[in-house]
Amino acid sequence: MKMTTLDRIxxxxxxxxxxxxxxxxxxxxxxxxxxxxxxxxxxxxxAGLLLIILGFDALDSPxxxxxxxxxxxxxxxxxxxxxxxxxxxxxxxFTIVSFLAVILTRSIPLQNSLPVITIAVTxxxxxxxxxxxxxxxxxxxxxxxxFSLVGVGGALIGIGGLLxxxxxxxxxxxxxxxxxxxxxxxxxxMTIFFVTGFKYG
Amino acid sequence: xxxxxxxxxxxxxxxxxxxxxxxxxxxxxxxLSAHFPVNIPVLIGMSISLFxxxxxxxxxxxxxxxxxDAKMKRTHKRPAASGELSRQEVYYVGMxxxxxxxxxxxxxxxxxxxxxxAGWFFxxxxxxxxxxxxxxxxxxWGGISGAMPIxxxxxxxxxxxDFIGTLLALAILFWIPTHTLTFSLKFREDYSNAGIPTFPxxxxxxxxxxxxxxxxxxxxxAIGWASVLIGLSAGYLRLIAVLTAGLLLLAFAxxxxxxxxxxxxxxxxxxxxxxxxxxxxxMRAF
Numbered sequence: 001m002k003m004t005t006l007d008r009i010x011x012x013x014x015x016x017x018x019x020x021x022x023x024x025x026x027x028x029x030x031x032x033x034x035x036x037x038x039x040x041x042x043x044x045x046x047a048g049l050l051l052i053i054l055g056f057d058a059l060d061s062p063x064x065x066x067x068x069x070x071x072x073x074x075x076x077x078x079x080x081x082x083x084x085x086x087x088x089x090x091x092x093x094f095t096i097v098s099f100l101a102v103i104l105t106r107s108i109p110l111q112n113s114l115p116v117i118t119i120a121v122t123x124x125x126x127x128x129x130x131x132x133x134x135x136x137x138x139x140x141x142x143x144x145x146x147f148s149l150v151g152v153g154g155a156l157i158g159i160g161g162l163l164x165x166x167x168x169x170x171x172x173x174x175x176x177x178x179x180x181x182x183x184x185x186x187x188x189x190m191t192i193f194f195v196t197g198f199k200y201g
Numbered sequence: 202x203x204x205x206x207x208x209x210x211x212x213x214x215x216x217x218x219x220x221x222x223x224x225x226x227x228x229x230x231x232x233l234s235a236h237f238p239v240n241i242p243v244l245i246g247m248s249i250s251l252f253x254x255x256x257x258x259x260x261x262x263x264x265x266x267x268x269x270d271a272k273m274k275r276t277h278k279r280p281a282a283s284g285e286l287s288r289q290e291v292y293y294v295g296m297x298x299x300x301x302x303x304x305x306x307x308x309x310x311x312x313x314x315x316x317x318x319a320g321w322f323f324x325x326x327x328x329x330x331x332x333x334x335x336x337x338x339x340x341x342w343g344g345i346s347g348a349m350p351i352x353x354x355x356x357x358x359x360x361x362x363d364f365i366g367t368l369l370a371l372a373i374l375f376w377i378p379t380h381t382l383t384f385s386l387k388f389r390e391d392y393s394n395a396g397i398p399t400f401p402x403x404x405x406x407x408x409x410x411x412x413x414x415x416x417x418x419x420x421x422x423a424i425g426w427a428s429v430l431i432g433l434s435a436g437y438l439r440l441i442a443v444l445t446a447g448l449l450l451l452a453f454a455x456x457x458x459x460x461x462x463x464x465x466x467x468x469x470x471x472x473x474x475x476x477x478x479x480x481x482x483x484m485r486a487f
Contacts, residue, residue: 019440022436022439022440022443023434023436023437023439023440024436027435027436034439038439038442038443041443042439042442042443042446042447045443045444045447046443046444046446046447046450049447049470049473050447050451050466050470053466053469053470053473054462054466
């Protein structure tokens, strides 16, 4: 499917927002959240640039499943590290183990449903963490109300990640055309929610 | 008046506006990277003189290479190659613009003018007149020439050739092969028809792809090192690191995936990378 000019503009704006977040949006945090958010938004930025350069064909690469896992994993790790001190070690281990599991199950040809289960569990836990944690913290008054927007971004990234991953595993939830049609807009809206939530939250 | 517009329309393709614009951007970034208070009149004078000198050298290249341009599909419509402009006219325009540009640069600051002249000399005399038709390694001199604008901009700001300026120049020098070698892979037939020795025709595709990947990595190292020494904020360093990681991954990917598409992806990303890096270096001034 050919990429339209509007798609390229939306992806460019997504990249700009991700770059803004990397440069000024995550200052005054401790080392691990800075590293995690830099990787998460960095992958978003580089992926946006590559999509602009190579078109939607870039999504045919087998590494897309792995790359689309990095964003929710790193963003959720940053959130947990900042706001759930007692879960830091456990979640760091989950991040490393699940990422390695995704790489392994995508690298070794397996006939069973293990690759799909691995992706579903990884995206499910990371996505739910990004979705629920900011909203719960906002409702409890631990963070300003607008921090809940990060949760909305989390919901969107969960949807995007699952759509892409299941497309790549050969069991698409929506048709390829539909996914590609909504993907640039979804990425931009998701990034807007993240950047706004982090800035005002 | 219509004649003037017609001439401008004919002369404009002679300067390869995108390439000239990118080289000019590197010169401006080199000047602004010194993070001194920006002297607007000097910045404007530097930009115009640099633009003229780069344009002049490009026109001289078009003048000398009109015969080989005519043999290549990609370039045969250029005004000097197609005969829209006479060779003599192209020569006079190129020399006039070169002399004005270099003269203006020398009047701004002798060191700046000397570096600008060096860039012109390496491009026109060493690369175009002497080596381009003899050896595939001529691209090194083309690269050195392309590295002069950023060095000139930096030299104008700090009034010396400093280590940071040298690193920035090296970054451009190593970035240029991603451009020229990708083109030599993509348009191999053209170069073959014109009898121009290239890396693919001399050393093969694998060596060429390896050279592209290695030079991209070296360009990234030079930009990263210069960025740290310039004193970019942690945020901008993070951004450079992220973009560099993308470049390195693509460079490694070209080792594994031997396709023109992969190479062209790396070439385009490297161009993006260089432009964004220049903008980041320039923003340090504000």
